[in-house]
Amino acid sequence: MSNRLEKLREILASENVDAVLISDEKNIFYFTEFFGGFRLLAPVDGECILFVHSVNYEAAREQAKNVKVEPIRIGEKADAKIFEEVNRSGIKSLGLDRIGAAEYLRIKEGLKDVRIESLDNAIWSLRKVKDENEIAFMRKAAELTSKGMEKAIEIARAGRREYEVAAEIEFEMHKLGSNGIAFDTIICSGPDSAFPHGGWGEREIRSGDLVVIDIGAKYRGYCSDLTRTLIIGTPSEKQIHIYRTVAEAQKAAISRMKSGEKASEIDAAARRHIVERGYGEYFVHSLGHGVGLDIHEPPSLGPLSEDILSSCNVVTVEPGIYIPGFGGVRVEDTILIREEDAVKLTDAPILQL
Numbered sequence: 001m002s003n004r005l006e007k008l009r010e011i012l013a014s015e016n017v018d019a020v021l022i023s024d025e026k027n028i029f030y031f032t033e034f035f036g037g038f039r040l041l042a043p044v045d046g047e048c049i050l051f052v053h054s055v056n057y058e059a060a061r062e063q064a065k066n067v068k069v070e071p072i073r074i075g076e077k078a079d080a081k082i083f084e085e086v087n088r089s090g091i092k093s094l095g096l097d098r099i100g101a102a103e104y105l106r107i108k109e110g111l112k113d114v115r116i117e118s119l120d121n122a123i124w125s126l127r128k129v130k131d132e133n134e135i136a137f138m139r140k141a142a143e144l145t146s147k148g149m150e151k152a153i154e155i156a157r158a159g160r161r162e163y164e165v166a167a168e169i170e171f172e173m174h175k176l177g178s179n180g181i182a183f184d185t186i187i188c189s190g191p192d193s194a195f196p197h198g199g200w201g202e203r204e205i206r207s208g209d210l211v212v213i214d215i216g217a218k219y220r221g222y223c224s225d226l227t228r229t230l231i232i233g234t235p236s237e238k239q240i241h242i243y244r245t246v247a248e249a250q251k252a253a254i255s256r257m258k259s260g261e262k263a264s265e266i267d268a269a270a271r272r273h274i275v276e277r278g279y280g281e282y283f284v285h286s287l288g289h290g291v292g293l294d295i296h297e298p299p300s301l302g303p304l305s306e307d308i309l310s311s312c313n314v315v316t317v318e319p320g321i322y323i324p325g326f327g328g329v330r331v332e333d334t335i336l337i338r339e340e341d342a343v344k345l346t347d348a349p350i351l352q353l
């Protein structure tokens with residue numbers, strides 16, 4: 001953990017910034033192993049201070065690593081307290097991560113003599129390269145998610161409703177030790193499977209349906225992401241053609257992935273395949289995204305991405321074809337990038353049609 005703070009300090013030194021004030025709860029967790037901090041003030045040298053509201057003070061004192069914990073008591077103004085600390089330590093330049101506009105304006109107003117900079121991308125440059133511990137947690141999250149999919153394949157049959165399937169998958173993952181879900185479960189059947197982010201509803205699954213099942217367990221704060229599409233009953237020619245196209249596109253992308261590859265080229269490899277099969281206009285999203293403490297984070301695998309894949313990135317590869325009124329197919333895995341190749345962390349069968 002302190003290794004992460006050391007790297008943060010190297011960034012501060014190279015960017016010539018005296019300190020960074022971190023607001024994003026996942027960023028705070030990344031550096032302190034504690035969820036529930038309010039702000040983390042990390043100077044280029046000297047002690048890091050974690051400001052916490054008194055409701056989380058005792059928990060923070062017990063759990064937060066590498067920081068001095070400073071309570072914000074009832075009736076105390078958080079901003080004023082933090083600004084006072086910034087002034088007291090002689091900080092003349094301050095980096096920020098992700099904050100809202102109102103808060104940014106308050107900081108500008110409250111720290112008039114301090115130069116403010118964004119260090120959001122610099123912090124992502126750390127977070128997108130997973131360390132050994134993170135990879136172990138993500139493997140576990142992926143394993144729990146794969147178990148959830150096993151359950152889904154067992155129970156998603158004609159006559160079951162989307163919400164029942166969603167509930168049973170989540171219960172299964174939870175029973176096995178998941179700390180929660182990484183995002184709202186997607187169970188979209190029949191024509192609704194053409195909506196990539198469709199959630200789930202009351203629809204009863206019927207024979208002839210495509211059913212898109214997109215799920216993710218969380219473990220120790222780390223997310224996972226897995227999609228399979230089921231075909232209920234006997235598949236039609238068109239369903240088979242679409243399904244094969246998507247599965248082949250995913251395979252084409254994964255086979256090219258390794259450290260040093262352009263993320264946009266990986267998207268292009270999958271997209272080219274789908275375009276060649278005549279479904280280009282129905283692949284309406286990027287090929288994939290980074291996964292970690294957030295479900296969507298850098299690097300991005302899309303046509304406009306400027307990211308270069310590097311060893312220990314964890315990303316999804318999730319081509320899809322969505323035909324309004326007909327239905328959709330998506331196949332997705334969470335993938336670990338290595339020096340010479342890429343491996344799936346999630347595991348679930350792909351239909352052999």
Ligand SMILES: [Mn+2]
Nearest residue numbers: 225316318332
């Ligand atoms: Mn995804």
